[in-house]
Amino acid sequence: MRILHVLDHGLPLQSGYTFRTRAILHAQMARGWQVAAVTGARQGATALAEETVDGIDFFRTTPPRKLPAPLGELREIAALGSQIDTVATRFRPDVIHAHSPVLGGLAALGVARRRRLPLLYEIRAFWEDAAVGNGTGTEGSARYRATAALETWLCRRADAVAVICEGLRGDLIARGIAPAKIIVSPNGVDLGLFGTPPERDSGLATELGLGDEVIGFIGSFYDYEGLDDLIAAMPALVAARPRAQLLLVGGGPMEAALRAQAAASPVSTAIRFIGRVPHAEVERYYGLVDVLAYPRKHMRLTDLVTPLKPLEAMAQERIVAASDVGGHRELIRDGDTGTLFRADDPAAIAAALAGLLADRSEWPARRRRARAFVEAERNWSSNIARYEPVYQTLAHARQDGTWQPHSPLNA
Structure with a gap:
């Protein structure tokens, strides 16, 4: 052929x-x-x-x-x-x-x-x-x-x-x-690239000043990704979980506006921008994150189209939390392989993330189920x-x- x-x-x-x-x-x-x-x-x-x-x-x-x-x-x-x-x-x-x-x-x-x-x-x-x-x-x-x-x-x-x-x-x-x-x-997901859960790079975590409650986003900074809502959720999240931090890896059209929003936040010190990193280095940053967040805004594009990044995170046995737009609902079973929260709602984002950080008892089983889903249906x-x-x-x-x-x- x-x-x-x-x-x-x-x-x-x-x-x-x-x-x-x-x-x-x-x-x-x-x-x-x-x-x-x-x-x-x-x-x-x-x-x-x-x-x-x-x-x-x-x-x-x-x-x-x-x-x-x-x-x-x-x-x-x-x-x-x-x-x-x-x-x-x-x-x-x-x-x-x-x-x-x-x-x-x-x-x-x-x-x-x-x-x-x-x-x-x-x-x-x-x-x-x-x-x-x-x-x-x-x-x-x-x-x-x-x-x-x-x-x-x-x-x-x-x-x-x-x-x-x-x-x-x-x-x-x-x-x-x-x-x-x-x-x-x-x-x-190409499990040859994303098939092995990354080890935490303690040296990199220390260099970036990251602790043990890290929310992360790794991808492109487009408006529809809803990163402004994620940054807006951080004050409430930090109020509930004082050690919570946000790690943003990537870049794109919204980067300048997002950096300015973060700088003006009352919890600006809890928000880290890394910029773009080579694809070969991405796994190091996955290993630093406890919960990968995907707060896509509700619109026709996000309702119709499934993203790739949550699948990569699930393959890496990361905990995933995402907005309840149609594209995410095709990939994530709420409470089973991930957590879904109301789109366009910083308060809902903060509540969902705080709940995940407060109770990690189900994390190992959820990681296994998410990984099994990728292996069986998205490999x-x-x-x-x-x-x-x-x-x-x-x-x-x-x-x-x-x-x-x-x-x-x-x-």
Whole structure:
């Protein structure tokens, strides 16, 4: 099986997007499949047009000259489509697997139809909702509606559609996409990277001035993550648990505002910002945290999309507490594998975290249950099998001549 992946961006850039991609491609390679990846213009200018990173062959698209929307997006689609076509000539894929956002899917669709290749389009989040969550778009705007319509148009024409969670699947079905056409390939964890619970690094803890009641967040600082609510919860938490501290590892658009909020807090000395750390160092910081907190705000993006970070924490046998948005409810069973608290409510956050710190008797059993859930249902080595029947069906139909664009597979 030869799979050509089409990506917005990839390694060596580091993000949840690139880590999911890495896990998928490594798991497919472990099955003996041949894989290659084409990255889009948003990878940025690179020194090499072709390079192997972490064992994966990447082919880079030269970014076109920037133009105002929508001309800039059209140029990106054209540039990526040209590179996909060039790579397809050499790689000879059985299936093209394009990953959201929609620009990459559109570029892949043009090549797939010209070359009579089947296309699987994978959605990790709706681009229009991600723009709202990142503060670069407005729900219900003309651009928002146009992007949603384009995504629906593409899903109707792809041969199969993969989504990362039930929330996205349900939304597509409501748009009229046939349920049989959609598979759920949930976020998973590479247990080779996150499989061993980290030991506490006493030296690092001493260096950072951390004690034995540490609440942590490790990830990107976007508004929708709700870190402002977590910081706002700290005075009440410290009042209930005087030794409680907050450790924030990462960075992003909200970092300056969050640092200013923390500096103005009456418990500012209990809040530590670390900044971004290399991926290889992340485990050291997981080992310092007693409870990983994920206070995502309630909005369409967080209700529909499941995050990756709580799964990584559960794999590391960390205690997890998260807001009760839809994406978290798909991953966490309240009181069983984690704790859920009311979203957008600092008082609820403080109460939930104080309760966890006050009674640790259930922590060992909860850690085991959370780890078992990841091993059984969110392990990439087994998750990857969800793609196989779709790939096989599409590839065999193409080989025996029964596959046609806009066939019943496309309904």
